[in-house]
Amino acid sequence: MIDSDVYRRQGFGQSLAIAPPFGLLVVDFVNGFANPEQFGGANILPAIRNTAILLAEARRRGWVCAFSRIVFADDETDGGVFTQKVPSLLSLKEAEPASEVVDALAPIPGELVVRKTVPSAFFGTNLTPWLVKHGVRSLIVAGATTSGCVRASVVDAMSWGFHPVVLSDCVGDRALGPHDASLFDISQKYGEVMTLRDFMSRPEIHARLNA
Amino acid sequence: MIDSDVYRRQGFGQSLAIAPPFGLLVVDFVNGFANPEQFGGANILPAIRNTAILLAEARRRGWVCAFSRIVFADDETDGGVFTQKVPSLLSLKEAEPASEVVDALAPIPGELVVRKTVPSAFFGTNLTPWLVKHGVRSLIVAGATTSGCVRASVVDAMSWGFHPVVLSDCVGDRALGPHDASLFDISQKYGEVMTLRDFMSRPEIHARLNA
Amino acid sequence: MIDSDVYRRQGFGQSLAIAPPFGLLVVDFVNGFANPEQFGGANILPAIRNTAILLAEARRRGWVCAFSRIVFADDETDGGVFTQKVPSLLSLKEAEPASEVVDALAPIPGELVVRKTVPSAFFGTNLTPWLVKHGVRSLIVAGATTSGCVRASVVDAMSWGFHPVVLSDCVGDRALGPHDASLFDISQKYGEVMTLRDFMSRPEIHARLNA
Amino acid sequence: MIDSDVYRRQGFGQSLAIAPPFGLLVVDFVNGFANPEQFGGANILPAIRNTAILLAEARRRGWVCAFSRIVFADDETDGGVFTQKVPSLLSLKEAEPASEVVDALAPIPGELVVRKTVPSAFFGTNLTPWLVKHGVRSLIVAGATTSGCVRASVVDAMSWGFHPVVLSDCVGDRALGPHDASLFDISQKYGEVMTLRDFMSRPEIHARLNA
Numbered sequence: 001m002i003d004s005d006v007y008r009r010q011g012f013g014q015s016l017a018i019a020p021p022f023g024l025l026v027v028d029f030v031n032g033f034a035n036p037e038q039f040g041g042a043n044i045l046p047a048i049r050n051t052a053i054l055l056a057e058a059r060r061r062g063w064v065c066a067f068s069r070i071v072f073a074d075d076e077t078d079g080g081v082f083t084q085k086v087p088s089l090l091s092l093k094e095a096e097p098a099s100e101v102v103d104a105l106a107p108i109p110g111e112l113v114v115r116k117t118v119p120s121a122f123f124g125t126n127l128t129p130w131l132v133k134h135g136v137r138s139l140i141v142a143g144a145t146t147s148g149c150v151r152a153s154v155v156d157a158m159s160w161g162f163h164p165v166v167l168s169d170c171v172g173d174r175a176l177g178p179h180d181a182s183l184f185d186i187s188q189k190y191g192e193v194m195t196l197r198d199f200m201s202r203p204e205i206h207a208r209l210n211a
Numbered sequence: 212m213i214d215s216d217v218y219r220r221q222g223f224g225q226s227l228a229i230a231p232p233f234g235l236l237v238v239d240f241v242n243g244f245a246n247p248e249q250f251g252g253a254n255i256l257p258a259i260r261n262t263a264i265l266l267a268e269a270r271r272r273g274w275v276c277a278f279s280r281i282v283f284a285d286d287e288t289d290g291g292v293f294t295q296k297v298p299s300l301l302s303l304k305e306a307e308p309a310s311e312v313v314d315a316l317a318p319i320p321g322e323l324v325v326r327k328t329v330p331s332a333f334f335g336t337n338l339t340p341w342l343v344k345h346g347v348r349s350l351i352v353a354g355a356t357t358s359g360c361v362r363a364s365v366v367d368a369m370s371w372g373f374h375p376v377v378l379s380d381c382v383g384d385r386a387l388g389p390h391d392a393s394l395f396d397i398s399q400k401y402g403e404v405m406t407l408r409d410f411m412s413r414p415e416i417h418a419r420l421n422a
Numbered sequence: 423m424i425d426s427d428v429y430r431r432q433g434f435g436q437s438l439a440i441a442p443p444f445g446l447l448v449v450d451f452v453n454g455f456a457n458p459e460q461f462g463g464a465n466i467l468p469a470i471r472n473t474a475i476l477l478a479e480a481r482r483r484g485w486v487c488a489f490s491r492i493v494f495a496d497d498e499t500d501g502g503v504f505t506q507k508v509p510s511l512l513s514l515k516e517a518e519p520a521s522e523v524v525d526a527l528a529p530i531p532g533e534l535v536v537r538k539t540v541p542s543a544f545f546g547t548n549l550t551p552w553l554v555k556h557g558v559r560s561l562i563v564a565g566a567t568t569s570g571c572v573r574a575s576v577v578d579a580m581s582w583g584f585h586p587v588v589l590s591d592c593v594g595d596r597a598l599g600p601h602d603a604s605l606f607d608i609s610q611k612y613g614e615v616m617t618l619r620d621f622m623s624r625p626e627i628h629a630r631l632n633a
Numbered sequence: 634m635i636d637s638d639v640y641r642r643q644g645f646g647q648s649l650a651i652a653p654p655f656g657l658l659v660v661d662f663v664n665g666f667a668n669p670e671q672f673g674g675a676n677i678l679p680a681i682r683n684t685a686i687l688l689a690e691a692r693r694r695g696w697v698c699a700f701s702r703i704v705f706a707d708d709e710t711d712g713g714v715f716t717q718k719v720p721s722l723l724s725l726k727e728a729e730p731a732s733e734v735v736d737a738l739a740p741i742p743g744e745l746v747v748r749k750t751v752p753s754a755f756f757g758t759n760l761t762p763w764l765v766k767h768g769v770r771s772l773i774v775a776g777a778t779t780s781g782c783v784r785a786s787v788v789d790a791m792s793w794g795f796h797p798v799v800l801s802d803c804v805g806d807r808a809l810g811p812h813d814a815s816l817f818d819i820s821q822k823y824g825e826v827m828t829l830r831d832f833m834s835r836p837e838i839h840a841r842l843n844a
Contacts, residue, residue, distance in 0.1 A: 175217055508822060509647060
């Protein structure tokens, strides 16, 4: 369907170094996006299950972990273009269970939770300074949706200088067409794309930082 | 191909107000992206021809116009993740014709030209302050590539509070699959998508600002 | 004490246009900064009293109003350089009265409240997009401290393209030396500085937007 | 003159860790700021001489070095609030010797030079991503003016998560009052302040990165 020959001929899609220190970013895996009746669907639930495995590994290895949530003010004054295009997003308020990270991935003390009102987890948040403080070089990315907030966060991650690694079975979308299209774009231009299993078998992630 | 039912059911894809003051952003329509042998291909050349018509209209109406170019330092010290994924981009240097805006769209005094090293025309540039200075509300977007720097710029435009209007025949890509997929995502979540002809027939753009 | 001749000779300190639409920014006027035993002192309390008058005028005229608070996460994971230099700031947590806007200036629905962990109210918040959404051109600035978060916010305001107007008796600091020094710098380089009384007598603020 | 008792009592002015990797930022040491008849004066020339010593040390140790220049477009379309307050700044154009880094500190290949139109060297530039790419933790700051572009850059440096170290005799200003006042504020809230001699005697800078 997608003609990837032109990308190869023009030099796209080279590999990115995957190197410590690692950080993990879990984008918008909140109850409202786990619910197919609200903002979820397609392959989001299996992606959450895989991310639970990834999160446990990340914590075991001492990687810093960050989470994003979409949260609008109770008076909705911080709504903008995003909520004009998708008014239902305004239901994601601080006290609404729909805006909370799913139980299976609940953040623990020392992990950063950023609230945002736009697609990227970096925009209007303190995610970049927190990653700088921890010296993160490669940012492992999970979350939803692949074609929305995950992709926007990956583009910002690489623009800020971090190496994004998107685990294809730890990200999900409400429809598979946009999911696949964004994974293609990311793999060609913005980061590495691989399965959780392939990632866990990479020797780089087992190396000690200063070995 | 793409199942848009789920988007409609979840409330995506509503219309965005198109209102003055207008600004025009032309993303990366430089010689290197006009050349199918370098970074171009598919529908980029017709998009440039349509943008020439759009640019003439914008200037006639007094809309502010901005252009972006990808430009790396001669010593390439500002290369990063983008150039690890696409090393050939490093050929875009200040003095290289490949990095210059195509003749048909050459900027004139008073129009902003931003140099960038990442996908978004907003990132690491003074585009936002310049649009704020001019009080721009709706940002008309043309350029290349739809699935790359155009899309990244649209996501940033809406995140900064501007209303993006992407003219589907004034943006182009090196392959049609990514072009179509990104126009779908933009129309669902980030901005308005319409043809140049449809845009020029919209009553909002003929209104006087303070009428 | 300060030799302002050199500034005049080099062309500094020219006037900035003060023009609608207006917005009001109230920086960190929270209980902890109103308390001389915590982060307050010197002229902060009178500045809060003057700001109550200013806020009432702003609301009467329909200007958009925004407030900033310093708030750290309960687990303090978002502390950084600022809290290494000033560890006591970590006491400003969401549920602590010290981090709440003082009663006399309590925000009402439709007014933006941004939480921040650094000096500037613009950094890592959605203040810029919100001002863009409302088309603000001139930003009236009150708050504390003049030499700290007010000044940092003013520098960012002008960098983002807004015209800062700092009301000298609506900003306060814990010591008068830094207060005076920052008002001098702002008046020379970043914005207009005047008293509340002088500001209220300016004809520009009484003009109708589209008159 | 300045009552620092209140700062001490409230817990300000603690020490910041100074740790590798180091980077050096030289702010606006260009010909126009070296010239007392243009934007210079007071202690700027001795600060440039000291910075030449610092720069040689930084290069010898392999620290990454970045420079900022104020540069406006030939058509001045990127002028803004800063040039309304200080119209003479518009003389700093790409081809003007006044905008060039002074010969004694001329950048060499591999060192980043950012062009800016506002006070901070971080704002609207790719300085942050470049420092992230190089993993910089502590940022040594020299340049002019202390109360202007140096201070604004220091506030942004600490907001982005870097540890600023300002060398008091490698920064200069056109008048000593603002110079002293800003060094006081920086030492209380934003970074470490010390002389070049004291800095060079700190054991941290002689440690090997991974020792």
